[in-house]
Amino acid sequence: MTGDLPYEGTSSDYAIIRKIFESPLPEVDGQSRLSDCLQLWELMTRCWNVNPLQRPTARMCKTTVTYLPRCTPSPANADHQNRSATLLENLGDLESWKGNLEKSSAYFDEAMRLYQEEADTRGIASVLRKQAAAAYRITDCVKLRAIATTALEHCRTLNDARGIAESSFYLGFSVQMLGELDKALLLLRESLEIRRTHADDAGAALCLERIGVIQRQRGEDQEALSTLGEAVMIAYRSGDRLGLATALNALGYTHRKLSDFAKAADALSEAIAIVRNIGWEGGLATILECMGSVKMQLGDLHEAEQLLQERMLSETIKTQGSGFSFGGSLPTLA
Numbered sequence: 253m254t255g256d257l258p259y260e261g262t263s264s265d266y267a268i269i270r271k272i273f274e275s276p277l278p279e280v281d282g283q284s285r286l287s288d289c290l291q292l293w294e295l296m297t298r299c300w301n302v303n304p305l306q307r308p309t310a311r312m313c314k315t316t317v318t319y320l321p322r323c324t325p326s327p328a329n330a331d332h333q334n335r336s337a338t339l340l341e342n343l344g345d346l347e348s349w350k351g352n353l354e355k356s357s358a359y360f361d362e363a364m365r366l367y368q369e370e371a372d373t374r375g376i377a378s379v380l381r382k383q384a385a386a387a388y389r390i391t392d393c394v395k396l397r398a399i400a401t402t403a404l405e406h407c408r409t410l411n412d413a414r415g416i417a418e419s420s421f422y423l424g425f426s427v428q429m430l431g432e433l434d435k436a437l438l439l440l441r442e443s444l445e446i447r448r449t450h451a452d453d454a455g456a457a458l459c460l461e462r463i464g465v466i467q468r469q470r471g472e473d474q475e476a477l478s479t480l481g482e483a484v485m486i487a488y489r490s491g492d493r494l495g496l497a498t499a500l501n502a503l504g505y506t507h508r509k510l511s512d513f514a515k516a517a518d519a520l521s522e523a524i525a526i527v528r529n530i531g532w533e534g535g536l537a538t539i540l541e542c543m544g545s546v547k548m549q550l551g552d553l554h555e556a557e558q559l560l561q562e563r564m565l566s567e568t569i570k571t572q573g574s575g576f577s578f579g580g581s582l583p584t585l586a
Contacts, residue, residue, distance in 0.1 A: 309493065337366035338363075341359065343359045345385065348382075348385065348389060353386075356386055357386075363379050374412075377403060380399060380402055391429070393425075393430050396422055397427060397430065403415070404423055417446035423439050424462065425440075425462055428466055433469060433470060441463065444459035453489055454495055457490060460480070461498055464502055465502050467479055468505075473510055477503070483502070493529070494530065494532065497539075501542070504517075504520035504539075505542055507519060508549075511549075520539055520546060524543060
């Protein structure tokens with residue numbers, strides 16, 4: 253233990269780490285439940301790893317802290333083959349974060365089966381939202397569109413505002429990536445309005461980043477700069493470093509498009525520092541490529557070459573599966 257917190261910069265991160273430090277090792281009966289709970293504990297302990305390539309983000313650690321208390325002891329005479337649907341869906345979410353797609357899918361499928369047997373509509377909607385999040389992390393837009401469409405229908409039926417906001421974002425993201433810009437804008441603005449109503453700054457920043465990208469795709473460059481600037485400001489305020497890096501990358505890309513290479517370099521440099529710190533290799537490779545192009549435009553060929561070489565190394569590390577999965581690569585920004 254170094255004595256230093258693994259995350260810097262926000263009081264919310266400190267609260268997360270304090271909860272991790274204070275949480276006890278779960279005591280459970282039953283081999284299968286013990287195995288499941290120890291997976292959560294093992295992930296939690298990695299939140300203290302000093303190596304950013306092996307350390308989860310604050311959001312991942314918060315997810316773990318939230319889910320671990322649900323890993324409750326089983327009675328001594330319990331049927332250990334029976335497994336909690338809630339625990340299964342949360343394990344599926346964590347395996348998705350870790351990049352274990354097959355394990356994640358298996359947990360989600362089993363949780364869905366249990367919820368359907370119980371006719372638990374809220375549980376079904378919850379699994380659908382987590383499945384959508386898993387597809388979003390690997391940018392599987394066809395799968396994401398199908399799951400998010402179903403999730404949105406369930407959340408509307410339940411009048412679940414936060415669920416509607418989340419599902420609308422995922423559906424908007426997927427259809428934007430598939431070229432349906434007008435439909436994407438409607439969905440993203442709906443999500444943004446709900447998130448603002450509920451003071452969800454991190455979610456609002458994600459919506460604004462996508463809206464800004466769409467505005468740029470439609471040739472509305474000044475509107476895009478304004479929207480992305482707001483996304484950066486709100487992401488700073490929320491303490492969501494992953495969202496901040498994404499917004500800064502989009503802002504830098506837009507400045508590059510407008511040939512304002514100095515501002516592009518500033519935004520991209522900050523984004524690179526963040527993704528290096530959290531070990532997001534997929535995002536790092538994308539931003540390094542854009543930064544290399546900017547440095548070439550500025551005439552700094554030596555640094556451009558170094559950046560592109562680092563990009564190749566980052567791609568190699570990502571292919572080898574080093575570290576945690578924070579959503580694969582950044583989405584295409586062109």
